[in-house]
Amino acid sequence: MAWLSRTLLALCMWAVAAWAGAQHVSGVMLLEDPSGTMTLPQVLDAERAGRFRAGDTNVGMTTSAFWMRFTIPPYPHAPGAAFWFDTGNRTLQEIALYQPDGHGGWRHAATGSTQPFAQRPLPTDQFVFPITLQQGADTVLYLRVRSTAYMGIIVQPRIWQPQAYMEHMEWERTGWHIYLGMAASLAGFYLMLWLYLREIDHLLYVLSLASIVFATCSALGGYGAAYALYWPDAPRFEQSAWVGAILAAGLFPVLFITRLADLWRRLPRLNLTLRWLVILNTVVASAILLVFWLHPGTSAALQQQLFIVGWLVWQPIFPLVLSGVVYVAWRGDRMARFILVAYLPAVMASAWTSVENLRGMPPTLSLLMWGAAFELLVMALALADRFHCERLDTFAARQAMLNNLRQSEQELERKVMQRTLELNAEQKRTKELLYNILPVELADELSATGRAQPARHESATVLFTDFAGFTALASTMPADRMIAELNDIFAAFDDIADECGIEKIKTIGDAYMAAAGLPKPCADHAQRCVRAGMKMIAYVEQRNHSHAFKWTLRVGIHSGPVVAGVVGKRKYAFDIWGDTVNIASRMESAGAGMKVNVSAYTSDLAGDAFQCEYRGKVAAKGKGDIDMYFVVGERTGT
Numbered sequence: 299m300a301w302l303s304r305t306l307l308a309l310c311m312w313a314v315a316a317w318a319g320a321q322h323v324s325g326v327m328l329l330e331d332p333s334g335t336m337t338l339p340q341v342l343d344a345e346r347a348g349r350f351r352a353g354d355t356n357v358g359m360t361t362s363a364f365w366m367r368f369t370i371p372p373y374p375h376a377p378g379a380a381f382w383f384d385t386g387n388r389t390l391q392e393i394a395l396y397q398p399d400g401h402g403g404w405r406h407a408a409t410g411s412t413q414p415f416a417q418r419p420l421p422t423d424q425f426v427f428p429i430t431l432q433q434g435a436d437t438v439l440y441l442r443v444r445s446t447a448y449m450g451i452i453v454q455p456r457i458w459q460p461q462a463y464m465e466h467m468e469w470e471r472t473g474w475h476i477y478l479g480m481a482a483s484l485a486g487f488y489l490m491l492w493l494y495l496r497e498i499d500h501l502l503y504v505l506s507l508a509s510i511v512f513a514t515c516s517a518l519g520g521y522g523a524a525y526a527l528y529w530p531d532a533p534r535f536e537q538s539a540w541v542g543a544i545l546a547a548g549l550f551p552v553l554f555i556t557r558l559a560d561l562w563r564r565l566p567r568l569n570l571t572l573r574w575l576v577i578l579n580t581v582v583a584s585a586i587l588l589v590f591w592l593h594p595g596t597s598a599a600l601q602q603q604l605f606i607v608g609w610l611v612w613q614p615i616f617p618l619v620l621s622g623v624v625y626v627a628w629r630g631d632r633m634a635r636f637i638l639v640a641y642l643p644a645v646m647a648s649a650w651t652s653v654e655n656l657r658g659m660p661p662t663l664s665l666l667m668w669g670a671a672f673e674l675l676v677m678a679l680a681l682a683d684r685f686h687c688e689r690l691d692t693f694a695a696r697q698a699m700l701n702n703l704r705q706s707e708q709e710l711e712r713k714v715m716q717r718t719l720e721l722n723a724e725q726k727r728t729k730e731l732l733y734n735i736l737p738v739e740l741a742d743e744l745s746a747t748g749r750a751q752p753a754r755h756e757s758a759t760v761l762f763t764d765f766a767g768f769t770a771l772a773s774t775m776p777a778d779r780m781i782a783e784l785n786d787i788f789a790a791f792d793d794i795a796d797e798c799g800i801e802k803i804k805t806i807g808d809a810y811m812a813a814a815g816l817p818k819p820c821a822d823h824a825q826r827c828v829r830a831g832m833k834m835i836a837y838v839e840q841r842n843h844s845h846a847f848k849w850t851l852r853v854g855i856h857s858g859p860v861v862a863g864v865v866g867k868r869k870y871a872f873d874i875w876g877d878t879v880n881i882a883s884r885m886e887s888a889g890a891g892m893k894v895n896v897s898a899y900t901s902d903l904a905g906d907a908f909q910c911e912y913r914g915k916v917a918a919k920g921k922g923d924i925d926m927y928f929v930v931g932e933r934t935g936t
Contacts, residue, residue, distance in 0.1 A: 321456060323368050323383075323457060325368075326368055327345075328352070328366055328367075331365060331442075332363075333363075334362065334444055338440065341440060355453040356451070356454075357450065357451035359606070361445075363392065363442060363443070363444035365442050366441040366443065367439070367440055369436050370439060372431065372434050372435055380430060380460060381430070381457050382427070382457070383429045383439065383455065383457060384455065384458050384463065385455060386454025387443075387454070388424045388525075389445070390425065391537075392410045392445075393410050394406055394407065395427040395429070396439065396440040396441075397429050397430070398438065407419040407427055421526065422463070423470070428460075431457075473668075478511070478515075480674065480675075481674055484507060484675075488503050488678070489501075489504050492504065499558065503677060505550040506550045506553075508550075509546035512546060513540075513544060513547035537590070538587055541587050541590070541608075542583070544608070545579065545583035545584065545587075549576055552616075552619060555623065556569060556572065558684075560633075561626065568618060572622075575618070579615065582607055583608055585604060620642075623641070624638060633684060636679070637677070637680065639676055640680065643669040646669070752862065753816075754860075754861050755819065755859065755860050756859045757857065758814065758816045758859070758860050758862075759813065759855060759900060759903070760811070760857075760879050761800065761811070761812045761827040761831055762809060762810070762853070762855075763851055763852065763853050764810075764851075765849050765852070766891045767850060768807075783845075784808060787838070787841070791810050791837075794830050794837065798830040798833065800812045800826050800827055801813050801814065801872075803872065809886075812830065813827070813862075813874055824903035825908070828855060828894060828929055829908075831929070832894055832908075832931075838851045850891035850892060851891065851892060852887075852891060852895070853893070854882055854883065854887065854888070855894065855895070855897070855900050856882035856884075857897070857900040859878060860875065861875045884920070884924070885897055887918075888926065895913075895929075896926070896929060898925040898927065904929075906933070908929050909929070909931055910927035910929055911927060911929075912927055913925075913926045913927060914926070
């Protein structure tokens with residue numbers, strides 16, 4: 299407590315010293331230079347012409363250069379005493395101060411964020427210039443400022459006594475170092491925890507912490523201390539670091555919070571919105587970085603437009619996260635309440651800095667820093683609490699597991715008996731399923747021996763069907779409707795196959811393949827296939843009367859020797875091979891719509907039962923000219 303009291307007393311003394319050592323400058327006159335090329339003599343001529351106007355030093359987003367005329371009243375001081383002119387800005391690309399040299403001329407100093415830190419007139423975080431005020435008379439200063447990239451022109455001029463400013467800067471850097479030390483300690487501790495436990499939450503916390511620290515030190519130009527301490531010779535990095543910081547701060551903390559509060563599952567729509575905002579923020583920030591690094595000559599107007607778009611995308615991210623956390627916390631989630639307590643100061647600080655930006659004022663970055671520090675500490679406590687709760691849950695789970703094991707022992711015998719009955723039922727269902735896949739004879743052989751021997755059948759008949767113009771018709775209907783149509787038709791074909799005593803082999807796209815005379819031989823295999831083909835055509839004709847889509851079926855049949863068997867060791871498939879199969883396929887492709895096209899051999903075998911009409915010799919691909927017949931109909935009396 300004594301340490302805290304001394305710290306608070308020192309802070310109060312510093313605040314009093316800072317108030318006593320600084321004086322705000324008012325009564326500014328402005329001159330806009332759209333081209334950015336005016337020289338001091340031209341500016342002096344413009345002043346004599348009355349072109350300067352009273353205005354606000356917080357100009358906002360613009361690509362013009364501005365000349366600001368300050369009139370400093372006389373200060374009671376010893377002759378030659380030095381003062382410092384603080385612009386209150388650390389982000390301007392071009393800034394120069396002109397002051398009287400005491401001999402009727404002017405001396406000036408120029409700097410900006412595009413120059414290395416060592417080239418500043420004074421080694422301060424903000425742009426500060428040494429000045430000499432006249433004794434007993436007003437001192438006129440001209441300040442030329444320009445922002446050629448993303449930041450607006452925001453100037454908060456003050457006159458400091460050098461010692462007071464150094465004390466002010468020392469205290470600011472002390473707070474900065476305390477913040478960095480605390481963040482580094484927490485990051486190191488949780489990084490080691492992640493390496494040991496491999497819990498993704500710990501890694502996300504470290505990444506979230508690093509991104510918040512990076513954003514705090516770099517956002518809106520950051521604490522100039524970061525520029526001076528870490529990358530003093532990299533002005534381009536200093537100008538672009540805040541963009542990368544906002545990119546990271548819009549990604550890792552959002553991932554960490556949504557995962558910790560389980561927002562992706564509890565509020566999926568909010569999570570989807572956040573995901574798209576994060577993606578857009580990443581794209582815009584990446585575009586800004588690419589334009590800045592790859593095309594530094596890009597117009598300032600375009601760069602500022604990208605900045606405005608990025609600002610609009612960035613703004614709703616954390617309010618949406620906060621609203622989701624508030625809702626989950628209101629529903630009683632313990633972790634969401636931790637998150638709410640942790641992030642509320644940081645969110646309020648961010649909101650306040652946004653308001654300051656809109657009002658054209660430099661943001662109070664210390665609020666962001668200490669809000670972020672509070673968030674880091676509370677989230678570290680939240681992770682520790684979660685670890686404790688998980689340990690309690692693990693202990694409770696172990697006790698429940700022991701109780702379940704005792705109950706399982708009692709139920710094991712009953713389950714074994716029940717499972718035995720189920721296995722018997724499953725074996726029966728499996729056999730029935732196998733009968734649906736394979737012919738009964740082969741299914742029994744496969745069940746008994748584990749394999750089915752292939753067999754040659756000297757006399758069998760093969761039937762092929764196909765739909766004429768299928769490709770064109772299928773392209774006019776949705777895929778699900780096409781599948782439904784084919785399923786409806788092929789289901790009817792299956793019934794016809796069973797009715798006529800033929801064996802379905804398979805379907806290939808819109809083709810249907812069946813055979814008769816195998817695996818069990820029969821004398822009327824040709825008549826069975828022809829009868830099935832006629833019934834299939836009759837079914838399609840009848841179906842076309844009542845359905846919107848009209849199908850045209852071709853049927854081809856050929857008889858001869860084939861080899862039949864089961865192939866593969868998983869997903870068994872009964873199939874047939876031989877030249878008879880190839881010729882049957884040619885019968886189908888060479889046929890006509892709504893006709894049964896048969897070979898001469900099949901016509902001869904089925905001639906007693908069906909009347910066939912000779913077509914002549916028809917060319918078949920790969921087989922030459924083949925005698926073909928159309929089945930006219932069934933003979934009377936058969």
